[in-house]
Amino acid sequence: MDGFIQFFEDYQLLIYLLVFTIILGFEVISKVPTVLHTPLMSGANAISGVVVIGGILLVRQAEAGDYFSLGLGLFGIIMGMVNATGGFAVTDRMLEMFKKKKKKK
Amino acid sequence: MDIKFLTDVGFLLGSVGFVWGLKRLSSPDTARRGNMIASIGMGLAILSIIFAPLEQGDNNYAWVVAGLAVGAVIGYLMAIKVKMTAMPQMVSIFNGLGGACAVLIAMVELRHFYTGASAMSGGQVAISLTALFIGGIAFTGSMLAWFKLEDWLRDNALVLPRHSIFNMALLAVILVMGIYVFVLKIDAGIGLAAIFMLLALLYGVSFVVPIGGADMPVVISLLNSFSGLSAAAAGLIYGNNFMLVGGILVGASGTILTILMCEAMNRSLLNVLIGGFGGGGAASKGATGDQVVKEVTLNDAAIQLFYSKSVMIVPGYGLAVAQAQKVCKEIDDLLETNGVDVKYAIHPVAGRMPGHMNVLLAEADVPYPKLLDLEDANAALKSTDIVVVVGANDVVNPAALDDPGSPIYGMPVLQVWDAKNTIVLKRSMNPGYAGIQNPLFFMEKTHMLFGDAKATLSKLVSEIKNL
Numbered sequence: 001m002d003g004f005i006q007f008f009e010d011y012q013l014l015i016y017l018l019v020f021t022i023i024l025g026f027e028v029i030s031k032v033p034t035v036l037h038t039p040l041m042s043g044a045n046a047i048s049g050v051v052v053i054g055g056i057l058l059v060r061q062a063e064a065g066d067y068f069s070l071g072l073g074l075f076g077i078i079m080g081m082v083n084a085t086g087g088f089a090v091t092d093r094m095l096e097m098f099k100k101k102k103k104k105k
Numbered sequence: 106m107d108i109k110f111l112t113d114v115g116f117l118l119g120s121v122g123f124v125w126g127l128k129r130l131s132s133p134d135t136a137r138r139g140n141m142i143a144s145i146g147m148g149l150a151i152l153s154i155i156f157a158p159l160e161q162g163d164n165n166y167a168w169v170v171a172g173l174a175v176g177a178v179i180g181y182l183m184a185i186k187v188k189m190t191a192m193p194q195m196v197s198i199f200n201g202l203g204g205a206c207a208v209l210i211a212m213v214e215l216r217h218f219y220t221g222a223s224a225m226s227g228g229q230v231a232i233s234l235t236a237l238f239i240g241g242i243a244f245t246g247s248m249l250a251w252f253k254l255e256d257w258l259r260d261n262a263l264v265l266p267r268h269s270i271f272n273m274a275l276l277a278v279i280l281v282m283g284i285y286v287f288v289l290k291i292d293a294g295i296g297l298a299a300i301f302m303l304l305a306l307l308y309g310v311s312f313v314v315p316i317g318g319a320d321m322p323v324v325i326s327l328l329n330s331f332s333g334l335s336a337a338a339a340g341l342i343y344g345n346n347f348m349l350v351g352g353i354l355v356g357a358s359g360t361i362l363t364i365l366m367c368e369a370m371n372r373s374l375l376n377v378l379i380g381g382f383g384g385g386g387a388a389s390k391g392a393t394g395d396q397v398v399k400e401v402t403l404n405d406a407a408i409q410l411f412y413s414k415s416v417m418i419v420p421g422y423g424l425a426v427a428q429a430q431k432v433c434k435e436i437d438d439l440l441e442t443n444g445v446d447v448k449y450a451i452h453p454v455a456g457r458m459p460g461h462m463n464v465l466l467a468e469a470d471v472p473y474p475k476l477l478d479l480e481d482a483n484a485a486l487k488s489t490d491i492v493v494v495v496g497a498n499d500v501v502n503p504a505a506l507d508d509p510g511s512p513i514y515g516m517p518v519l520q521v522w523d524a525k526n527t528i529v530l531k532r533s534m535n536p537g538y539a540g541i542q543n544p545l546f547f548m549e550k551t552h553m554l555f556g557d558a559k560a561t562l563s564k565l566v567s568e569i570k571n572l
Contacts, residue, residue, distance in 0.1 A: 007228060014341075014349075021350050024124060025357030031131040034453065034478040037362060037460025038192060040130055041329055043140055044358040045199040047123055048332045049147065050351035051206040052176070054339045056154045058213055059169050061162035069213050070165060074172045076209040079202040081176025082183070087199055088144040089184030090192075095137040097467040 039094045046087025052080025108158055115153030116347040122146020123351055127358075133473050150347050189468045190425050193325055193458040197251040200325070200332040204243025207335035211236035212302060214342055219295040230290065232341045234283050234301065240335035241305030242312065247328045249313040254321065254457060263314045272311055279304045316377065319499065321457045323366045323377045330359020362459045369453035369479070371505075371516040398534070401552035403561075406528055407568035410436070413490035415446040417482065419519055420462055421455055423496020423532075427558035430469035432566060433495065437471065439569045448475050450482030450492075450519050452500035482519055489524040496530070496558050502543045512541060527551045530561050 008015065032040045055076035062069035123146050129139025155169065187195045211233040218225040218233075225233070252258040265271050282301050286293045316324050333355025340348025367374050401409075410416055418433060437447045449471065455462040463476050477485060486492065494501055497519075504511035505518045521527050527550055534546070545551055554561055 011228075014344075014346075017346060017349065018353065021353040022357060025127075025354045026361065028124060028127050028131075029354075029358045029361050031128075033131065033133075034451070034460060035133060035463045035473050035476055036130055036136055037365075038456075038458060038464045039136060039140070039460070040127075040358060041196055041326070041362060041459060042192070042199075043127070043130065043143060044329060044333065044355045045196055045203070046147070047127075047143060047351045048200075048203040048329075048336045048355040050150070050348045051203055051210065051336045051339050052173075053150060053154045053345060053348050054210045054336075054343060055172065055206060056151070056169050057159075057343055057345070058210055059172070060154075060159055060164050060166075062165060064163040064165060068216070070168050072209045072213050074168050076206045077169065077172030078176040078179070079206040079209075081173050082180040083176075083199045083202050083206070084144075084147055084180065085177045086180030086184045086195070088140060088147070089181050090187060090195065091140045092137065092144075093184065094189070094192075094464055094467070095133075095140055097464070098133045098473055099137055 035098075039091050039098075042087050042094065043091040044087075046084050046091060049080050049082075049084025049087060052077055052084055055080050108156055112153035112157040115149045116345075119146040119150035119153065120347050120350040122149065123354055127354060153347075189464055190428070192461060192464065193321065193456070194251050194254045196329065196458060197247045197254060197325060200328045201244045201247030201251065203332035204240040204247065204328075204335050207236045207240030207332075207339040208244060208302065210339045211240065211342065212298070215298050216295050219291060219293070219298070221291075227287070227290070229342055231287055232338050234287060234298070236335050236338035236342065237298070237302045238279065238283065238305045239331050239338060241302055242309040243328050243331035243335055245306045245309030246313045246324070246331070247309075249310050250321070250324055250328060253313075253317055263310075268311075268315050272308070275304070275308050275311060279308060312378065319370070319454060320377050322454050322459050322461075323363060323370070323374070325458045326359050326362035326366055327374075328359075330356050330363060333357075333359055366454060366459055369517060371513075398546050398553050399551070401528060401554055403554070403564050403568050406552075406554055407565055407572060409491055409526065409528070410440060410493070410565075411443055411445070411569055411572050413445055415448070415485075415489045415491075416440060417448050417450050417477075417486060417489045417492045417521070417524065419450045419452075419492060419494045419497050419501060419521060420466065421452075421495065421497025421500065422457060422462075423498075423558055425456065425462070425465050425496075427496065429495065429559035429562050430465050430471075432559055432562040434466075434469045434471055435566050436562060436569065437475075439566065448477055448482075448485060448489075450477050450479075450486065450521075452479060452497070452519055455497065455500065479517055479519065483523070486520055486523045490526065492521040492524045492527045494521060494527065494529045494531075495562070498531075498543055499541060501545055502541065503545055503548075504541065504543070508544075521545065522548055522550065525550065528554055530554050530556070530558055532557060 055073055059070060059073035122142050126139040126143025129135040215233050217223040286297050286301055313324060333352045337349050337352025340352055440447050451462050499513055501519050501521045503522055505513045505516040508514055
């Protein structure tokens with residue numbers, strides 16, 4: 001229990017951030033209408049490309065000769081970036097179709 | 106101003122961009138701008154992490170830039186090439202990549218820890234293991250889901266006898282092992298962590314194996330949420346608030362969609378995960394013996410549609426498989442010229458991922474105000490003249506309301522029998538995915554129009570033109 005209390009005290013700000021982000025996420029996303037659920041998902045997909053940040057950090061923190069970290073890190077950056085770019089681009093493509101209709105009407 | 110301050114502000118603005126962008130997704134009019142804002146947020150964060158001052162390391166910018174460039178090109182090409190019917194596959198691939206990326210990060214950081222290259226607190230070890238676990242499931246689970254969606258793998262291939270027991274045992278082993286690795290701290294070594302990762306990867310496969318068909322929207326949503334949570338965990342390893350915020354937002358979105366999809370099928374998540382819906386246990390009950398269905402000729406159907414006041418089209422995945430959305434829209438246009446009010450009733454699980462059918466119809470130029478969700482559609486159906494069911498079955502099954510013995514009893518359905526007339530386009534009398542007989546077909550007001558969805562609709566178009 002002491003360990004837990006210590007952990008809570010040490011990371012209080014992070015825990016606040018975690019809790020409030022969860023609440024905010026549910027609040028914002030539950031307002032998205034059914035029509036837009038697929039773009040929501042692909043947009044969320046793009047956002048989960050934030051792992052690319054971790055990949056960049058990993059590569060930058062590695063030593064120049066550490067090919068294990070560099071190789072895996074490079075792979076991580078590529079995957080994260082595919083996720084982010086592809087996700088945003090395809091979401092834009094979909095939302096454009098929704099928009100076009102509106103003008104025609 | 107120093108660089109650290111600027112990059113920290115960049116991360117803050119990036120997070121705000123995500124939240125603001127998602128907020129704008131709440132209406133089709135503002136959604137596109139929202140997506141743009143979120144992508145700018147991501148761009149700011151990437152710039153920030155590139156320039157942020159670090160205490161250690163050789164920067165290795167060549168590697169970073171190469172990775173970013175290759176990833177961006179591949180991602181962009183995938184995005185402009187993908188067909189809208191293949192969106193579920195693409196989302197699955199992306200979910201998997203996000204998970205795999207988190208696994209790589211956690212693995213490399215754990216290796217640094219076990220080789221003594223860097224220190225990690227107990228909390229960080231626990232978080233790394235969590236990232237391995239969630240990311241691993243998201244990775245292999247999504248890859249398998251992708252294979253299934255492409256029909257490269259039959260739905261019940263690879264299912265073991267008593268598969269759910271196997272899954273639970275595997276999960277228990279993974280949990281115990283995770284605690285063991287955690288308690289051993291640095292003595293555990295990279296080998297044990299690697300085995301832990303392999304088990305998580307195996308669990309990802311084993312957990313998606315028994316799920317298929319109509320349950321796909323649930324799995325994709327769930328894996329979406331996992332990929333977000335694994336990104337959040339990876340963010341915690343580095344203490345990066347931006348990654349944490351992004352990951353949690355995705356986790357929340359995936360969770361909400363999972364819940365909505367489960368509700369749309371009136372099943373608990375556990376029930377979906379354990380399977381048994383399409384697993385053969387639900388043999389079609391109540392053999393309906395000598396009940397007869399009434400057919401309608403193309404010509405009759407065309408006349409009925411053309412001279413009605415309101416028509417509701419109920420598209421199912423069969424419509425998408427037949428690529429018949431455009432023909433559907435053609436009929437819609439023809440009917441509109443005669444003042445017929447045409448609407449579409451979209452069941453939440455009509456496609457293979459949440460909201461899929463809406464996108465497919467939007468691609469065919471159907472304006473989104475014509476797309477009604479379950480509640481609105483059921484209200485409108487009461488005053489609808491003719492319902493046209495195309496390639497849908499279980500979502501218009503009255504047994505879900507009045508037959509407690511039916512496997513889909515309690516599932517919210519489109520109550521098409523409230524309308525004055527129903528025309529069902531269907532390839533044959535074979536029951537749908539779930540193998541459940543549909544009493545709707547035998548109702549007084551229902552008429553059947555047999556044939557391939559696209560061919561039938563095309564013929565219907567020419568009949569209407571001839572009127």
